[in-house]
Amino acid sequence: MNDKKGRTGAFIQVKNVWKQYGDQVVLERLNMNIAEGEFCTLVGASGCGKSTFLRLLLGQEAPSRGEILLDGQPLADEPDASRGVVFQRYSVFPHLSVLDNVALGLELPRAPFLGRLLGRSKRDAREQATQMLHKVGLDHALDKYPAQLSGGMQQRLAIAQALIMKPRVLLLDEPFGALDPGIRKDMHALLLELWRETRLTVFMVTHDLSEGFSLGSRVLVFDKPRIDPHAPGAYGARVTYDISLHDGHRAPVAADSLPADLAGRFQTAYQGA
């Protein structure tokens, strides 16, 4: 395993991954290597498996065939602290205050029986959580419950909650899908800032192409290359375009490598941004 990793230098290796539910093939023959610190955005039409792929990375589901290696080791087949996640909804705990939502991540791993810290270590955890909340701009709302926050604030909280774990991989499942455009822009700035600071490996599912291109350092386009009209479930989606957007030649590379229909949509979105 280790020599392979040395050869490819990849942080995450996806090897011939298939996912099917019964006869329905959702993903087929996925192969890719992802370097540490990459910001991958997963775009594509709805129902083409990008969220399924995210669930595979999260360990919520296992691939039907093939394997995913994280740092040369097969992924744990259940969610754990190495991978943080933010969902579109239900990412924060409604019964905990903002502060406790974040401090929870420091308490759970250290208290396997009580699930909570006491005394000094509890104060330390809360102190750390406060700093993290300051970073995402929530230090004015420490004692509020999530239901008292706006949608954007809740997602800020969810991001703080995921980052306090210092995960190696951050998975975002349409995290800004339910937010207003203005708020969404603020969230983009925040996310990029945190990504540059932590150098996390990020996977973000989005149905918004311009969001995918403006945030990502690498865009993975999911699509079904083969469709059998008599058996819609027979073939799954693959990554049809894998576009690196490293600084300097972001837009041209993107525009050149995109197929005409996608590029048209992208151009408008890009110019609009």
Add this chain to the structure above:
Amino acid sequence: MRLINRSPSRGGRLALAILPFALLLALYLAHSAQRLELNPNDKLLPSFGQMSAAVERLAFTPDERSGDYLFWLDTASSLKRLGTGLAIAAVAGLCLGVAAGTLPLFGAPLSPLITVLSMVPPLAILPILFIVFGLGELSKVMLIVIGITPILARDLEQRAREIPPELLIKAQTLGANTWTLILRLVLPQLMPRLLISLRLVMGSAWLFLIAAEAIASTDGLGYRIFLVRRYMAMDVILPYVAWITLLAWAMDYLLWRLTRLLFPWHEGAKA
């Protein structure tokens, strides 16, 4: 204006709330007075004077034989049975509901069992309880426990299943194991629901209590009612029924306040 768009004002609402009670009271008083006028010894619809005399005799005068204040003795015995039964049922229902609703491996055998058990009419097995647990306190408490535990367990199991899977996954990415996930996520989210469920089963709990006391007991509110029934002592039965209603209402109100006090997040989180 259409009826559906009309709502009472603040004062009007209060007046409308009191109205049906006042009507019922007036109806009772009128009929009671009418019957007593025809026959001063009529027992069916006692006057308020007769009822307060009965209460005075039972609640504020020691019993001739035992020296006990029967009304308070009955109340204490009944509340003790009810409280014990509810407490045991709440703990058992919570454990079963959490286990069945959160852990699929526990839910597979527990869920069908709880469903079938909740269909057994508790009063039908009351004789079995008397045979197994004797005629003492235990069988009366057990009737309440057996009667309402399956209802609580089924409700809490359902609520546990309704916790969004995203939250369970999120907790695991924050380093929770199964135990701490239940402790910090599932239990706190189910506690307000447990209190609400307890309010809903309160009526059944009283029903089982009175039934058990009526059949085999030497004290308790249900025992007294069924005892004095032999003398058609409506002057005792009616105050006792009113007192039980008041107790049940007070418990309901307290549980409601407790839910709001302990779980202030619950109201907002439902939205």
